[in-house]
Amino acid sequence: MTKRNKIIYWVATGWLALGMVSTGIVQLIKMKEEVDMMTHLGYPIYFLTIIGAWKMLGVAAVLVPKFPLVKEWAYAGFFFAMSGAVFSHLAIGDSAKELFGPILLLILTAVSWYFRPATRRLPTEKSFQLIHEQHES
Template identity: 70%
Template structure:
């Protein structure tokens, strides 16, 4: 693996992890602003607990060594979660600023996944 790929992976992964942990905690404690935002998007407030837990578990899965199959599921979960957030904001015609957070986290998810080291990838023997 090229050194530049390794650096790109870790920068993207650290920022992705920080973003997912911080938003996951905000969702778990159900900050008033988050509950209000979920209502505007048409989701029940208990959905915040579900996605907050998923985000924290996903970060653990991505950062812990080994378990490449679980990492793939975590990356897929982050992709679906962030693309779903973008589509939800589109559905209610939110202002452009509402797309920045999920858009950035989606981009970081893709970069982290693409540049992940070989030992963090699924091999044929795992399938």
């Protein structure tokens, strides 16, 4: 991994983690603005607890070394949550201002996932073949 790619990964991942933790906290504590937003979007308030808790667990999964399969799940969860937020705001006709946060977190999710180091990726079939060939020789 080049130094440039490593910097891109850690900057995107740091901002992603900060964004997910900060929004997760306000969702878990059911801050008035979050409750109002969920009501505005038509979701039940208990949804805040679910999303907030999953965000916290997802951040831990992305930041902790190893466990590449859990990282893939976390990235997928972030992608689904943020794309769902974007479409929810679009569906009720919210302004572009309401889309900024979810779109930014969606982009950070994609950038962090794309630039993640090999040690944080799932092994590919090709790498399994290489390992198998090394054990045979």
